[in-house]
Amino acid sequence: MMARLCRRIVRCQCRAILLGAIYFVTLVFVANLISASVPSDGVASPSETERAVNSPKLPTPPVVAADRQAPDARHLAQQPPIVAPAVARTTRTTTLARLVPGLLINKTLSPQLPLASSGGAQNDIADPNKPSQLMMMRKIRNVPSLQTVEKVNETKAITVDGQPYPLIKDGNFIPMRRIVHFDLKGAPFKPAYFMQLFPFLARMNATGVLIEWEDMFPYTGPLASAVNGNAYTVAEVRQILQAAKNARLDIIPLVQTFGHLEWILKLEQFANLRENSKFPQVICFADEKAWILIKDMVDQVAALHKEFGMSYFHMGADEAFQIGDCEADRTEMMKQGGRERVILWHIARTADHIASTHHTRVLAWHDMFANSNIQDLQHYRMIELVEPVIWSYAEDLDRYLHQSTWQALRPFPYVWGASAFKGADGPMRYHSNPMHYVRNNQAWIKQMSQNYASHTEFRGLILTGWSRYDHLAVLCEVLPVGMPALAMSLLTIFNGRNLNDYSDLTPIVGCQLTENTMSGGCQFPGAGVYQMINEFRSISDRLHDSFLSGYDFNGWLSRTAQKHRFSSAMYLDKILPELNAYLDTMNRLETELRREMASVFFDDAIEEFIYEYMGPDLELLRGRSEVAGQIKQTAYFLKRPFIKKNTDDPSSSLNNTVHHAP
Numbered sequence: 001m002m003a004r005l006c007r008r009i010v011r012c013q014c015r016a017i018l019l020g021a022i023y024f025v026t027l028v029f030v031a032n033l034i035s036a037s038v039p040s041d042g043v044a045s046p047s048e049t050e051r052a053v054n055s056p057k058l059p060t061p062p063v064v065a066a067d068r069q070a071p072d073a074r075h076l077a078q079q080p081p082i083v084a085p086a087v088a089r090t091t092r093t094t095t096l097a098r099l100v101p102g103l104l105i106n107k108t109l110s111p112q113l114p115l116a117s118s119g120g121a122q123n124d125i126a127d128p129n130k131p132s133q134l135m136m137m138r139k140i141r142n143v144p145s146l147q148t149v150e151k152v153n154e155t156k157a158i159t160v161d162g163q164p165y166p167l168i169k170d171g172n173f174i175p176m177r178r179i180v181h182f183d184l185k186g187a188p189f190k191p192a193y194f195m196q197l198f199p200f201l202a203r204m205n206a207t208g209v210l211i212e213w214e215d216m217f218p219y220t221g222p223l224a225s226a227v228n229g230n231a232y233t234v235a236e237v238r239q240i241l242q243a244a245k246n247a248r249l250d251i252i253p254l255v256q257t258f259g260h261l262e263w264i265l266k267l268e269q270f271a272n273l274r275e276n277s278k279f280p281q282v283i284c285f286a287d288e289k290a291w292i293l294i295k296d297m298v299d300q301v302a303a304l305h306k307e308f309g310m311s312y313f314h315m316g317a318d319e320a321f322q323i324g325d326c327e328a329d330r331t332e333m334m335k336q337g338g339r340e341r342v343i344l345w346h347i348a349r350t351a352d353h354i355a356s357t358h359h360t361r362v363l364a365w366h367d368m369f370a371n372s373n374i375q376d377l378q379h380y381r382m383i384e385l386v387e388p389v390i391w392s393y394a395e396d397l398d399r400y401l402h403q404s405t406w407q408a409l410r411p412f413p414y415v416w417g418a419s420a421f422k423g424a425d426g427p428m429r430y431h432s433n434p435m436h437y438v439r440n441n442q443a444w445i446k447q448m449s450q451n452y453a454s455h456t457e458f459r460g461l462i463l464t465g466w467s468r469y470d471h472l473a474v475l476c477e478v479l480p481v482g483m484p485a486l487a488m489s490l491l492t493i494f495n496g497r498n499l500n501d502y503s504d505l506t507p508i509v510g511c512q513l514t515e516n517t518m519s520g521g522c523q524f525p526g527a528g529v530y531q532m533i534n535e536f537r538s539i540s541d542r543l544h545d546s547f548l549s550g551y552d553f554n555g556w557l558s559r560t561a562q563k564h565r566f567s568s569a570m571y572l573d574k575i576l577p578e579l580n581a582y583l584d585t586m587n588r589l590e591t592e593l594r595r596e597m598a599s600v601f602f603d604d605a606i607e608e609f610i611y612e613y614m615g616p617d618l619e620l621l622r623g624r625s626e627v628a629g630q631i632k633q634t635a636y637f638l639k640r641p642f643i644k645k646n647t648d649d650p651s652s653s654l655n656n657t658v659h660h661a662p
Contacts, residue, residue: 397443
């Protein structure tokens with residue numbers, strides 16, 4: 001009897017031990033699963049860090065930073081989880097105190113979700129019957145009994161060009177990278193102009209240039225058929241990049257890889273790659289032929305730029321207005337799980353190609369992913385692959401750049417800002433409104449100062465200078481027109497405050513710049529173009545405000561007088577002297593402006609500008625002057641009516657068919 005009882009006791013003990021072991025192993029497994037799936041709130045793991053540092057896909061550029069204190073625990077808890085930069089190394093310790101007292105499991109975490117490939121790899125919603133890693137991660141985050149302790153072991157100071165980051169002056173943030181953007185899809189410069197331009201930018205405390213080549217780059221292969229007839233040669237591109245390097249300016253290329261591809265898609269040869277057959281703006285990015293074309297654009301530009309150093313590459317990716325219209329994109333959108341996710345899929349795979357192929361960091365305009373949720377950003381590795389460029393060109397950024405945008409982009413450790421110095425004040429604004437742009441840059445000082453501490457590094461500010469609103473739009477301000485606004489904006493940004501006195505620029509630009517007026521005698525590159533366009537605007541305003549709205553002109557040199565050669569010679573004697581004085585001035589301005597522009601621009605830009613902006617005044621003055629001279633030579637005039645009905649047509653009384661009198 002005792003023996004049987006002992007055997008039962010032993011069996012019970014064995015079962016208890018076995019159940020305890022299973023329970024223990026299960027807890028360990030759950031702990032490891034949780035620690036491998038749940039990202040840290042604001043701190044990266046060593047494996048993440050090592051991937052950022054050691055991966056050949058994403059080399060860390062010379063980075064920078066300063067004595068910024070780590071946020072307190074409350075602030076850290078409120079932030080979305082981010083992937084920390086290569087400058088921070090951390091260890092995460094997970095304690096299962098409530099589950100198994102005394103059990104401590106140390107594990108370095110490396111949460112890396114798969115990036116969907118160009119072939120449409122499965123993601124967390126591709127198979128609704130199969131729980132994914134992302135779905136599991138969402139469930140695990142709700143486990144109430146888990147406590148996570150994060151500890152920063154080592155933080156390296158960030159520096160930019162040997163200076164500690166951040167640069168703070170009078171409590172305001174100063175961007176240490178101040179990049180000037182050239183938009184070459186409108187009025188591109190002759191190569192020789194770049195040689196004058198780059199040293200001037202360096203004197204104004206710019207640190208780099210962002211060159212948007214568009215159709216001016218000498219592409220080869222299939223892309224060659226879309227290249228501008230005035231495109232630079234390879235030798236000229238090298239000359240331009242060398243000149244920038246000689247001026248100690250960083251050079252960032254910009255190639256649009258999503259929207260704003262009108263320069264290619266407008267052609268019949270590439271029309272089949274449009275997202276929407278009616279609109280040559282967005283490429284059908286999921287189409288394999290389109291993907292090959294995008295990579296070809298990127299690779300050709302990068303290959304040439306890398307000869308001169310390429311720490312960053314801007315992939316564009318803004319304002320893709322049509323999504324999901326072409327068949328390939330609809331199919332991929334279903335695979336990825338919706339419009340927002342297929343956008344991230346394309347941006348991420350493009351950034352991954354650029355980073356892994358050309359060993360550089362990738363910039364992208366922020367607007368196409370600013371509303372994405374953190375899980376999707378992590379799923380597509382956007383935080384690792386992309387540095388958002390947050391752009392807004394308004395004077396009141398508190399109204400147009402909401403804090404919700406900054407909050408949504410907090411997971412990104414590196415961000416940029418983008419203001420404007422021209423091309424953002426109306427698509428037909430040919431003359432500069434400098435204080436509009438200065439106020440935009442003043443507003444950026446406030447935005448950067450308020451938000452830089454939410455990121456590992458606010459890399460810098462790009463001052464954009466748009467030449468057209470898109471490839472199919474009219475030409476707006478040419479670069480020399482925007483030079484004073486650029487100079488005043490750079491000085492404002494460099495000082496980190498609103499300025500009332502711009503006299504520090506006088507030795508550089510050769511003229512006195514103020515908030516309301518600008519004197520003549522400027523000496524910056526292209527100043528002759530700036531002076532001529534300003535003079536034309538002044539004369540044109542006076543012409544319209546005074547002469548063309550005047551009593552005599554409207555009464556006796558109207559459109560009717562011009563059409564029927566019918567007016568009073570007495571009044572024309574009063575009108576013609578002033579009219580011809582305006583005409584002589586306009587003819588002189590046209591001649592001088594053509595000469596000045598010829599030193600900066602190609603002939604097509606000169607013709608477009610003069611036709612669009614000077615043409616209406618010139619045509620009016622020339623036409624009325626000619627007619628007035630003819631009328632003065634006329635001794636006799638026709639009787640009214642100047643038009644008559646066609647009496648030979650019985651129905652003429654119904655349709656009012658009319659003919660001019662002979």
